[in-house]
Amino acid sequence: MKKNHQHSPYVQPARLIVQLAFLAFATFAAWRHQVLGGGPNGSASVDALCPFGGLEALFKFVSTGEFIQRLNTSDFVLLGGTIALALIVGRYFCAWICPLGTLQELARKIGQKFFRKVQITLPAMIDQPLRWLKYVVLAWALYFTWKTGTLIIRPYDPWAAYAHGFAGWDEVWKEFSVGASILIGSLVIGVFVDRVFCKYLCPLGAFLGITSKLGLFSIKRNCDGCLSCNKCEKTCPVGIKIESMPVVRSAECIGCLTCTTTCPTGKKGSTDEGKTFLLPAIAGRQVKPALIGWLGLAIFLGMIGTAQITGYWRTQPASITAAVTTAGVLDAQAIRGYMTLEEVSKTYGLELDKLYKELGLSEQKVPASSKCKEIGKLLGLSEAEFDTQKVRDAVAKLQSSGK
Structure with missing residues (x-):
């Protein structure tokens, strides 16, 4: 058997650090925009720092060469980065970078810490149909944005509501009452249900799920050595039935690697020490979970850095x-x-x-x-x-x- 290399104790703490760093940056950018405003002498808006904005702007840019208001080339760079991630390391963006995903995960940690006895798992007959909602939201958002040339989803966007919080509650409620309600609702429910917005409503998650199905990333499981302890399924934030799959290639998998780092097989001192049973894989080749973390970060930051060096990274309009x-x-x-x-x-x-x-x-x-x-x-x-x-x-x- 291959040597065990999945049980690094640093993967999940490292992921949390990466998540908090991106959340802090996004929050600072949102605050800065409210202070300086937009324009050539202002600061980038939240819309210009959103990969879904690239998808929304695509049709108008291809057909007319113009951008939808509030968007710029930065949206295309971020969209390209998330697509590259999805094709190579799965929905890495969702589990490691997305600030809204981080907020939901923090809400869940609060629930697990203080409300352990009130944790909710929706029955399959409710959960499975609800998961299709995000694909409906994706289709609706793209169709009407491309048709009207405006950001149709913006008033309903919980992250846009969060980013405008620095402008005061009155402005948030006037412009983002629905988005703010979704944000608050998803975080409150998220205390008891894992990543409720990600699973049921996020259009970017729906798009990346489809894209990741075409990619190289998977979770490989050695069925013969599995202990059937169900720990991988219990800790999976999106509720994938891992024990019934030799290879996990679900569009729902966000690439958090929680299943691989909680699998008890192969750990030091166990009877199967040195054996591998649940590992991430790229193109069928099993790799260290830590490699997924570093590779994803290198791809995403590398694309942004390259765009900045080449002058393609623009978040604000020219004079x-x-x-x-x-x-x-x-x-x-x-x-x-x-x-x-x-x-x-x-x-x-x-x-x-x-x-x-x-x-x-x-x-x-x-x-x-x-x-x-x-x-x-x-x-x-x-x-x-x-x-x-x-x-x-x-x-x-x-x-x-x-x-």
Whole structure:
């Protein structure tokens, strides 16, 4: 038999450190954006630091060469990184990097620490149908985002709600009431049920699950040496029936390696010391769990580092004065949501009252100091009814008429 190499005591502590580091970075980035704002002189928004944003932006970018508002090339880099991870080391992003996944895992640790007697396992007849919900959410989000060219899922995004928490509860509740409710609900339920959002609602998890099925990663089990102790299944956060599978290639597997590091076989002092029974594998070749951790980190950070070196990593729009059309005028499509109506008027050399007239607005309801992205909220309209694109269209029309 091969030598045992799965029982490193450092894998799970190391994973927790990686998780907390990414959560801290994402939280700092969210706070910084609220302090500095967006734009060329501001800080990256949470939307520009989301791999799912790359998937949402894909259709519009391919068809028109333009980005959906709030997104940039950074989204494509992060999407590429998560896809590379899924193909090589499975849903590594979900278990090692995703800050929302980390919050859920921390909630679960609290439950296991203080509420051990109130831990819930949903029956299969409820659990299995619910797992299909995330694929429905994925299809819905992509279809309507690609159709409308706006981030349809944004008001329902629990991470967006978390990231805007630094702006104050009033703003969060006005813009992200559903997302905030999902965030709070998933964390409260998560105290008693493992990764409830990941299992049932996450569209990125659904996409990465499909992708990972095409990849190289699996968990290999030696059926003959299995003790049938069920520890691997009891500790699996997504409830995979590991004992019934010689090879685990489930789309639900998040690559946390908890099963391999809790398997009691082969440990020092046991009767089967030196034998391997449950191991991660790449292309069928069993490897150390620690290698999965280091390899995944190298792939993800390596892609970001390469993008930064090559100049492809961009989280914010370039200066608007650089956006000149072939006709020698500023491109109206360069207008961003962080700009006020007064700034738009001055930058594009348009009379403010004519801009108001073209938009059908009154300065009493919408002051000139209002940011383009805030106009819809001031009017009591949704983003689909009034967004920054309407300001762009109005400016383009005024430019073409020479007014």
